[in-house]
Amino acid sequence: MFSKSAFIVGTLSLAISTVLVSKPTHASIYNGVSDKFKQKFHQQLKNNKVPGGAFVIVEGDKILKLSYYGKRSKGSALNVNANTVFRLASVSKTFAGTLASMLVQENKLDWQQPINAYLPSFVLADPKASQKINLGHIIGQSTGLMPNSYDNLVNANVSKDKILNKFSEITPMCRPGVCYSYQNVAFSFIESAIEQKSGLSYENYIEKRIFKPLEMNNASTGYTAFMAEKNRAEPHIKTKSGFKKVSVKPNYYELAPAAGVNASITDMSKWLIANLGEKPAVLSSAVINDVTTPGVKTTKELRRRDWRTYLDNAYYGKGWRVYEFEGRPLIYHAGWVAGYVAEISYSPELNIGMVMLLNGESRVIAKLSSAFWHDVFKQQN
Known part of the structure; x- marks a missing residue:
């Protein structure tokens, strides 16, 4: 039903x-x-x-x-x-989602691919949890991470690389794909996948x-x-x-x-x-x-x-x-x-x-x- x-x-x-x-x-x-x-x-x-x-x-x-x-x-x-x-x-x-979808339609990306395939340095407190987050979760705001994770560090002008390392301290609040979790930093992880598959x-x-x-x-x-x-x-x-x-x-x-x-x-x-x-x-x-x-x-x-x-x-x-x-x-x-x-x-x-x-x-x-x-x-x- x-x-x-x-x-x-x-x-x-x-x-x-x-x-x-x-x-x-x-x-x-x-x-x-x-x-x-x-x-x-x-x-x-x-x-x-x-x-x-x-x-x-x-x-x-x-x-x-x-x-x-x-x-x-x-x-x-x-x-x-x-x-x-x-x-x-x-x-x-809206542009990022479209660019990623273009590559999906061309069979260069797959929404089910783990983000670690393109960003291996992304690690959560439980490394197995980070491996479960895929490209679809990243672009669909359903990573399960705490909403707006590390936006405070962006506002404090901390570098992107230093912020990436901080994710190793995070434990997700739910399984990927289950709950809505708006992100800016994690959403931008899609950049690595787009650049690697487009060559630009x-x-x-x-x-x-x-x-x-x-x-x-x-x-x-x-x-x-x-x-x-x-x-x-x-x-x-x-x-x-x-x-x-x-x-x-x-x-x-x-x-x-x-x-x-x-x-x-x-x-x-x-x-x-x-x-x-x-x-x-x-x-x-x-x-x-x-x-x-x-x-x-x-x-x-x-x-x-x-x-x-x-x-x-x-x-x-x-x-x-x-x-x-x-x-x-x-x-x-x-x-x-x-x-x-x-x-x-x-x-x-x-x-x-x-x-x-x-x-x-x-x-x-x-x-x-x-x-x-x-x-x-x-x-x-």
Whole structure:
């Protein structure tokens, strides 16, 4: 007998794979929603005094609405525009999952392979426990390790090699594949597998397989590339006296698969379009189905402020979250890193997606995105 959760996972997977074959067009319906969102986006960023931001809404292979707001840096004369580059933070994980899945589809990687095959220096307190963690667990956030293991050391600027050695002190909280355990450091272990099987550095491989073929001309990976970009949004943190500009921190750039990608809103429109299945030569339906197949359940997501009213179920796929939003499948990921927030989401059923990028830490991004999807799905009721 199927459990309710198994039925929901199967239903979501079927809905996701089905729409990649036959996609409706609702541009005339969503133009109104897009216009409304633009108005709210500008008003909410102004009300919350967010320095700058940008968003894009796409349907199929077309941009319904692209807009930007504010300044690249507080007090500056330089405005945000369509090519201003932001840090994507954890939205970078969507690229890592896709790159790994590409290699799986080409039979160069296997999700069942142990991570030790590519990173033999990864050892837990019980060496046998580390041998049970495979590539699927790494990319699917189901390693069984304590959530956000050693993010505190990343924040303290400890080197990646020293952090890797610290894993020998960890005892997993559950068996791999059983419980949800969000990671940044461990997630980035996938870099070793990708580099060894592609024969390229992670930066060069993402450029070859995604950025260049999709013409994501402003996209890059890493701290050096970001700092070399003249048209970049500077980071701002929230203080009691308002937003304060801070320096770009290089620490999380050390974890390229987890938080290393930089991109403009124009770039992200192209990434969305590809994930809606409109660029099969770059992003195949097999890869899209693979990375958006619901994996471990993420119950904590159901309690998210601004989202909890709408979420029925939540799972982690492979670098993507899979939500059941008012009964509809929604593919999603958010990112936050000192001074920046980002969100990407799309409905495979309705063939529409949205990205937001802000250069100021603000919860307004979650409020805007959840309300947007409520309005979109309401059109179908």
